[in-house]
Amino acid sequence: SQQGEEDPQALSIQEGENATMNCSYKTSINNLQWYRQNSGRGLVHLILIRSNEREKHSGRLRVTLDTSKKSSSLLITASRAADTASYFCATDASLSGANSKLTFGKGITLSVRP
Amino acid sequence: ETGVTQTPRHLVMGMTNKKSLKCEQHLGHNAMYWYKQSAKKPLELMFVYNFKEQTENNSVPSRFSPECPNSSHLFLHLHTLQPEDSALYLCASSQSTGPNTEAFFGQGTRLTVV
Numbered sequence: 001s002q003q004g005e006e007d008p009q010a011l012s013i014q015e016g017e018n019a020t021m022n023c024s025y026k027t028s029i030n031n032l033q034w035y036r037q038n039s040g041r042g043l044v045h046l047i048l049i050r051s052n053e054r055e056k057h058s059g060r061l062r063v064t065l066d067t068s069k070k071s072s073s074l075l076i077t078a079s080r081a082a083d084t085a086s087y088f089c090a091t092d093a094s095l096s097g098a099n100s101k102l103t104f105g106k107g108i109t110l111s112v113r114p
Numbered sequence: 115e116t117g118v119t120q121t122p123r124h125l126v127m128g129m130t131n132k133k134s135l136k137c138e139q140h141l142g143h144n145a146m147y148w149y150k151q152s153a154k155k156p157l158e159l160m161f162v163y164n165f166k167e168q169t170e171n172n173s174v175p176s177r178f179s180p181e182c183p184n185s186s187h188l189f190l191h192l193h194t195l196q197p198e199d200s201a202l203y204l205c206a207s208s209q210s211t212g213p214n215t216e217a218f219f220g221q222g223t224r225l226t227v228v
Contacts, residue, residue, distance in 0.1 A: 031213065043204070
């Protein structure tokens with residue numbers, strides 16, 4: 001399976017601290033994406049990093065991608081209580097023809113204590 | 115609001131009932147998806163539609179029957195479900211099924227089979 005596997009499964013930090021979440025995968029990818037899900041709601045796209053990129057920033061988010069190690073990390077700086085959610089990595093890999101498939105991991109539960 | 119609307123938000127149905135989930139996207143996307151999210155498991159892709167045509171069925175039992183009348187609407191018809199089918203059902207859309215596109219999710223339908 002080429003699905004992303006997130007690590008750790010759960011993370012609890014104090015408001016203001018940084019949160020680092022990791023994702024590993026098994027096969028070649030076009031890109032890797034991170035999504036956020038608040039309890040019982042849909043997933044919201046956070047950031048996409050292509051296979052030829054190594055680092056990307058979006059506000060308080062920093063994503064890295066190491067294709068040699070088949071791993072990615074998501075860093076949330078200066079965390080806030082509102083960042084409490086589940087975070088998923090998803091790998092986008094090519095299928096036959098022009099199609100690709102997005103495969104999600106189990107997610108990381110982040111709790112930010114006020 | 116992501117531009118993808120799912121109804122109903124919650125559904126309780128008996129094992130002999132027939133019900134339908136509805137998804138509508140206002141983003142002009144060409145691809146639509148059904149996912150199943152169960153606790154402690156990765157998001158499971160069920161069906162993919164591209165330009166109204168089904169392009170993927172991930173070995174989903176026939177008690178789940180999708181319908182895509184046009185690129186903006188997607189239904190999931192349910193009949194004779196089992197209690198293990200209880201889950202959050204998420205609809206998503208994307209510009210295409212090609213690489214490097216992000217998915218936009220609806221809020222989901224929380225289904226409970228009794």
